[in-house]
Amino acid sequence: MTENESKHWLLRPRTIRLLWIGFTVVLALLVLADMFIHPHTLFGVDGTFGFYAWYGLLTCAAMVLFAKALGLLLKRPDTYYDD
Amino acid sequence: MTISAFPPGALLILGAMLLPFGGPRTRTALMLGLPLATLWVVWNLPDGASATIAVFNYELILVRSDALGRLFAIIFSLMAFAGFLFALRQRSTLELVAAMTYAGGAVGVALAGDFVTLFVFWEIMALASSTIVFSAGGRQSTKVAMRYFQVHMAGGALLLSGILVHVTAGGSITFDSVDTNTLGGALILAGVLLNAAAPPVSAWLPDAYPEASYSGMVFLSAFTTKAAVYALIRGFPGTEILIWIGLFMIFYGIIYALLENDMRRILAYSIVNQVGFMVVGVGIGTEMALNGAAAHAFAHIIYKALLLMSAGAVLYQTGKRKCTDLGGLFQSMPVTTVCGIIGALSISSFPWTSGFVSKSMINDAAGHEHLAFTWFLLMAASAGVFLHAGIKFPWFVFFQKDSGLRSPDPPWNMRFAMIFFAALCIGLGIWPQPLYMLLPFPVAYEPYTAAHVVNMLQLLMFSGLAFFLMLPLMRRTLTITLDVDWIYRRLAPIIVRRCAAITLELNARARHTMLQIHSEVAKLTRNWYGENSKLGGVQTVGSTIAIALFVFAIILLWDLFTA
Incomplete structure (x- = not known):
């Protein structure tokens, strides 16, 4: 094996x-x-081709990067509060 | 004072006191039987007020049954049943007694018809939930429990002062919607929001809950925040500021969970995130939004308990809680893994799970009201939930690297509890009608349109793509992330210690100065009156009289000149 x-x-x-x-x-x-469904748009852009795909990808990338940046500022060793 | 009926919550609270006395069989019967009995009583409650008590000039309504209250009382009872099934092997009797009292308090809140009854059950919950944290044992959990208790006592004080102001200003004691433009209404709202883990005091939740035992956190996740959501739906529908508070909670939960390493702290942050969706729903305030908030609370209690059961099972079997120590457990814990994944899909509102049929109502309500900004943020947040809870939790706990841990699945009672709730997650997702029938307003909502399913799948799958593409950025580190609780855990102690040091220093200096003055005075006195001084020495009666007369003469002369 x-x-x-x-x-x-x-x-x-x-x-x-x-x-x-x-x-x-x-x-x-x-x-x-997306080509086969009837998009019911509320705000215009949300009815365009592949909107949910790129919106999901980009917002998630933004959230990860934002968390990373905030982490630089606020991360501490996990023993920080131990006495 | 007459009691015409019995509040169902009291069934659990009084029953809790029997738990320490029975043998193992009796205890098991009570732990499973009492929640089921409560569920049965709640399910069959007729509409309207019952169990009224006249106290002074007020009529307290211990039980007021309508669709909204019943929905929450039903899910609280159901949650108690599954929670106790999971906790059957819990050795801490204190935790079990506290958990049952806690569940009873939650049922009591959901059915309370007036502010006084609401407050009493509210405080029972605060005390019982603190006891759950405390019962985990050890110095650490005592300190955490005290912090948790103090925060909730402050919240209770806000709520009580709000109720007093509201009632003395001529407001009704009946618990109905309250005007937030009055001082009383604003204080009540603040007290309720504190329990919902709203900003700026969200930190109490991820601070305290993960320190509870493997079963304790399952109970904690369900009751306090959702009782607060119930109180918001009842008391503050359509209060616009709640939209902003809710949106903040949603993104706070996502960002902090992304940075977190402890598996149960990830889930704690995601409680704040999910409650945020409900708070937004209450803020939108249309019938559809309120239905969505209520339905989401119902679904959330089930899938969040399921997620925490799977995390609890991992903790129970391995004794480990950090993502850096875990991984690869899918090989030896298949039931826990599958149930954890079902919970993770539900929280992400994946189609054919309960989260899909409930959260979509809130998102669509924002769309229907043309709240563009809110809607786009809710969509981003829906993708973000998949990121931080839907994939991150199962990935780092059950997959990622192989930690070498080969613990088996937990005992049967814990497996059954997980399978029961996993089945409910999928069952409600496929047949949402029973849930929709329990909602406070009539439902004309069809979640399963082709467009909706495809849109949601796109959003979630591409969120998943983002997760795996950015995996190197998400490497787990042995860190925590500072939060507002830093103010009372670090800053305040530093200030208090500094003030204490200054006070001590001042005290020491003052004593020193006083002592010096004393010794100076003593020296002067000795010089004047001491044995070798003019006025000192052995005094005769004569000389004493002479001195007295001399002083007397001076006083008389003084008087003469100043007259």
Whole structure:
């Protein structure tokens, strides 16, 4: 048994590569699905093609970066309050 | 004073006192039976007021049953049942007694018809929840419990003073919507918001809850904040400032959870985040928004308890709570992993879970009212929930690196409790009608349109993409993030210590100066009256009389000249 096979099947590099491929396909299909639904727009931009996809991606990236910046200022060792 | 009926919350509160006395079997029967009995009583409550007591000139309504109160009383009872199923093996009798009292207090709040009854049950909850934190044992939890207790006593004081001002200004004692433009109304709102973990005092929640035991935090997550949401829906629908407070809570929860390393503190921050959605719903205040807030509270109690049960199971089995120590547990704890993932999907309002059918009502209500700014922020926040709780929690606890831990799934009672709530998360997501029928207003809402499902899936999946693309930025570190509680945990002690030091120094100097003055006076006296002085020495009666006469003469002369 090689080292790879002793790993849980979910952790093998092959599985992880397949998962990434599957994930990418799902993402592409979800964006394409926009062409087949009737967008009911409330504010204009939210009815445009692929709005929820880029909006989700960009706002999440913004939140991670903002958290990172705030962390520089407010992070302390987790023993900070111990006496 | 007459009692015409029995408040259902008292069933749990009185029943809690029996817990220390029975054997293991009796105790198990009580722990599971009492919440179910309460659920049955609450479910069958007829509409209207009952159990009224006349006290002085006021009529207290211990039980007022309507759709809104019943919804919360039902979910509180159901939560108590699942929580006690999970906690059957908890060895601390103190925690179990406190948890049952706590649940009873929450049911009492949900059915309280007047402000006095509300306040009494409110304070029972504060005391019982502090006891849960305290019962975890150790010096650390005693200190945390004291901090938690003090914050809630302050909140209780705000609430009580608000009620007193409200009633003495001629307001009704009945608990209905309150005008926030009056002093009484504003104080009541402040007291309620404190329990909802609203800014600027959100920090008490992530400070205290994660210090409770593996089962204690499951109870804590459910009652205090959701009883506050209930009080907001009842007392302050459509109060615009709540939209802004809620939005702040939503993003505060996300950002702090992203920075957190302790798995249960991540979930604690996400409680603040989820309650934020409900507070926004109350602030919007339309029937759809209030329905959404109530439905989201109902769904939230279930999936948040489920998430904390899975975290509690990990803590119970491994004794570890930091993401840096965990990982790879999916291999040995499959039930806990699957249940944790279902809870994580529900909190992210993934389609076919309970969060989808409840949170969407709040988001859509903002859209219907054309609150563009609020709507865009709520959408970003929905993506952010998936980021901080939906993926981050299961990823770092059950997957990521292999920590080498191979603990098995927890005992049957904990597995059953998790499976029960996981089934409810999916059941309510697929068949939302039973939940919709319990809501305070008629529901004309269809969550499952093709557009809605595709939109939400896009939002969540691309949020997931952002998570995995930015994974290097999210590496866990052994850190905490400073919060407002720094003021009372660090700054205030420093100021107090400094003031104490200054006071001590002043005291020492003053004593020194006084002593010097004393010794100077003593020296003078000795010089004048001492053994070798003119006036001193052995005094005869004659000389004493002479001195007295001399003084007398001076006084007389003084008098003469000044007359």
